[in-house]
Amino acid sequence: MKKVLLPLLILMVSVATMAQQLPKSPNYQANDRFEQMGTMLPTPNSYRAASGAPGREYWQQRADYDIKAELDDDNRRITGSETITFFNNSPDELKYIWMQLDQNLFKKESIGATSRTGTISEKGMSTSQLEAMNNGRGSSLDPKKEYGYQIAAVKDKAGKALPYTIVNTMMRIDLPVAMKPGTNVVFSVDWSYYITEYYGRSGYEYFPKDGNANYFIAHWFPRLAPYDDVNGWNHKQFLGQGEFALIFGNYKVAITVPADHVVAASGECQNYAQVLTATQKQRLKKAETSKTPVIIVTQAEAEKAEKRENKSPGKKTWIYKADNVRDFAFASSRKFIWDAMQTDVYKDGRKIWCMSIYPKEGNPLWEQYSTRAVAHTLKSYGARTFEYPYPVAISCHSVAGGGMEYPMISFNGGRPEEDGTYSEAVKYGMIGVIIHEVGHNFFPMIVNSDERQWAWMDEGLNTFCQYLAEKEWDFNFPTRRGEPNQITDYMSSDKSVLSPIMSSAENVIGLGPNAYAKPATALNILRETVMGRELFDHAFKEYANRWRFKSPTPADFFRTMEDASGVDLDWFWKGWFYGVEPVDQDLVSVDWFSIDTQNPEIEKELARKEAARRQATISKIRDAQTKGETVVAQDSTMADFYNRYDPYKVTDADRQKYEQYLAGLSESDKELIQNNTNFYTLSLKNKGGLPMPVIVKMEFEDGTDSVATFPAEIWRFNDQEISKVITTNKKVTQWTLDPYFQIADIDTENNSFPRIAKPTRFQLFKQQQLRRAPNPMQMQGAGAGKISSDPKN
Numbered sequence: 001m002k003k004v005l006l007p008l009l010i011l012m013v014s015v016a017t018m019a020q021q022l023p024k025s026p027n028y029q030a031n032d033r034f035e036q037m038g039t040m041l042p043t044p045n046s047y048r049a050a051s052g053a054p055g056r057e058y059w060q061q062r063a064d065y066d067i068k069a070e071l072d073d074d075n076r077r078i079t080g081s082e083t084i085t086f087f088n089n090s091p092d093e094l095k096y097i098w099m100q101l102d103q104n105l106f107k108k109e110s111i112g113a114t115s116r117t118g119t120i121s122e123k124g125m126s127t128s129q130l131e132a133m134n135n136g137r138g139s140s141l142d143p144k145k146e147y148g149y150q151i152a153a154v155k156d157k158a159g160k161a162l163p164y165t166i167v168n169t170m171m172r173i174d175l176p177v178a179m180k181p182g183t184n185v186v187f188s189v190d191w192s193y194y195i196t197e198y199y200g201r202s203g204y205e206y207f208p209k210d211g212n213a214n215y216f217i218a219h220w221f222p223r224l225a226p227y228d229d230v231n232g233w234n235h236k237q238f239l240g241q242g243e244f245a246l247i248f249g250n251y252k253v254a255i256t257v258p259a260d261h262v263v264a265a266s267g268e269c270q271n272y273a274q275v276l277t278a279t280q281k282q283r284l285k286k287a288e289t290s291k292t293p294v295i296i297v298t299q300a301e302a303e304k305a306e307k308r309e310n311k312s313p314g315k316k317t318w319i320y321k322a323d324n325v326r327d328f329a330f331a332s333s334r335k336f337i338w339d340a341m342q343t344d345v346y347k348d349g350r351k352i353w354c355m356s357i358y359p360k361e362g363n364p365l366w367e368q369y370s371t372r373a374v375a376h377t378l379k380s381y382g383a384r385t386f387e388y389p390y391p392v393a394i395s396c397h398s399v400a401g402g403g404m405e406y407p408m409i410s411f412n413g414g415r416p417e418e419d420g421t422y423s424e425a426v427k428y429g430m431i432g433v434i435i436h437e438v439g440h441n442f443f444p445m446i447v448n449s450d451e452r453q454w455a456w457m458d459e460g461l462n463t464f465c466q467y468l469a470e471k472e473w474d475f476n477f478p479t480r481r482g483e484p485n486q487i488t489d490y491m492s493s494d495k496s497v498l499s500p501i502m503s504s505a506e507n508v509i510g511l512g513p514n515a516y517a518k519p520a521t522a523l524n525i526l527r528e529t530v531m532g533r534e535l536f537d538h539a540f541k542e543y544a545n546r547w548r549f550k551s552p553t554p555a556d557f558f559r560t561m562e563d564a565s566g567v568d569l570d571w572f573w574k575g576w577f578y579g580v581e582p583v584d585q586d587l588v589s590v591d592w593f594s595i596d597t598q599n600p601e602i603e604k605e606l607a608r609k610e611a612a613r614r615q616a617t618i619s620k621i622r623d624a625q626t627k628g629e630t631v632v633a634q635d636s637t638m639a640d641f642y643n644r645y646d647p648y649k650v651t652d653a654d655r656q657k658y659e660q661y662l663a664g665l666s667e668s669d670k671e672l673i674q675n676n677t678n679f680y681t682l683s684l685k686n687k688g689g690l691p692m693p694v695i696v697k698m699e700f701e702d703g704t705d706s707v708a709t710f711p712a713e714i715w716r717f718n719d720q721e722i723s724k725v726i727t728t729n730k731k732v733t734q735w736t737l738d739p740y741f742q743i744a745d746i747d748t749e750n751n752s753f754p755r756i757a758k759p760t761r762f763q764l765f766k767q768q769q770l771r772r773a774p775n776p777m778q779m780q781g782a783g784a785g786k787i788s789s790d791p792k793n
């Protein structure tokens, strides 16, 4: 609409609020929210390309492990010996090697323990809380035990002792001769430690009723720290919150446990022939072709074992092999029930073992859902990234809540009541956590980001994929993280408790919302609102495949998402990943303009109505009701021309003038006029600070509606206040910003124009609060579902 005439034709017919340019805020500063990221990202080089792909000289280290370990069930202790072949694929000479001693987190002098803060509550504290405050390491440690590693020996290939220095949770081994690029070194470490009670990542769970413990063993052997092109040696201390930075390698692990234990581990078991009974082997064979999980160790068998009728069962050694993994974990107990099935055949002809290991306390939920959730996760994530490359995926039931991931194996919560009933929250929490932890195989076990530095790179991407997989499980899945309106409470918190997503995992306040929910939500918004599903899915898949079995940094992710999609997202990364500002768009006002048709039949009638409206003052209305006689009414000689004159009557002169006007108009001008086009000017404020697309729903007077979307770049000239003209043929009765909750707007009350009063319902009488309400299954007397565990073989 570039008609020169147009501005002259527009006449304001109704003013919703006074139209005026909003004043600039006194502290208005140059808007750099849409400037490119420039030096915020590292300069690309031959190791990491400007496209976000691995560079032409990309390299990474490798360490192969041969581990022999024994679990001492009576003393809750593990003793091991490992031979490591470390390959120096870097272009640098290395005089020493750094290893991670994560178990040293539980030593009294660890930074994790001594840096713990807290105060004594006057309201009272439990002895375990006081104990936690005292030893700084959590309440579950036995004060009589020395936790952390006892390093018995560090030796070279020939068995000669190598000098080493322990620095809290890290150990430096000095090499007699510096490693040249392209060479490898073989050395061994002997060690042992007391296993802690399960603390969220690993440990044992003790069952007082039967006197047994389930073991979930992880970050259990000294591991190579990464040496890479970004950090050199990556030896940031383990303080407990930040997870792991690791390198790939091939593992051979022999685990000796009491003979009545069942073991599950990262990798493929090499000696089921020796460790399983004939019946168990038959069941496993059956599971190879079954479409549903097959029980390998039944609940009856597990319950028999936990009675410990065989006081000295002897020992068994389970041998595993895992190739191209960044870690190795295992679980062991005589309480374990075990079920298994295989996936459909992959394109490359492989089938993946999906398995679950759980004590009877997990049933009936675990038998019904766990292995199927594992299989669903591999399928859902595989479609967005790449086909799962490992031979097995195992879900173990650790303790009641939470979960923890390792290659091919994860430890997950979700436990029914003792009567076998469970709440909806426990059921969906369990399925959700299994999807999440099995999903971690993709991020960070295969797309191997540095978890200790960037929690969001694995947790955020994984939580996003989890959100999608949950909706694929059930459209009504009560997803906890991913929907924009689920992050608004966090984003509207006081700035003092907000850290940018781009913060070190050990320092982040509120790890859950910061590293899981906010990045997952940001990715969902990119997919649904900024990029669209097709472009997003293409770029996300490209990222996963570029960095499969490699180690990406944040810049590699940011660059790949733009490189593969062709969408400039620098403003988005700055706002969502580097900033803590929330989104709050305010629809301040809407001004309505329509074209003056200049048709006297229309315009004079409108003018008459407007004049009548303005005449209707309260005095005039009351005067008319009193019907008092006026001078002019009583005496007709007091009237003249002006008492009869109707200024709104259409005259021949008016008609003639209109004919002339019409003759001068183009066809498109005539069309605009005939369609009764309405012009609206929306005045918007960016109150939150984080610029986002403007999405506005228009409800028309005929009951229909429509939605207009404008990209975030609408804020690029002024990121505080803008005006936007919207043209429609129908009159708009109601305007609503972000009608489908797409942009995480923290205050939706300023999203409508005219403003809508929000109803608040309150209760007159405080409802009686039950301390612990029974779950709905208990209230309705529903059975817990049968616990079959009874394969017919």
Ligand SMILES: [Zn+2]
Binding pocket: 436, 440, 458, 459, 462
């Ligand atoms: Zn996670």
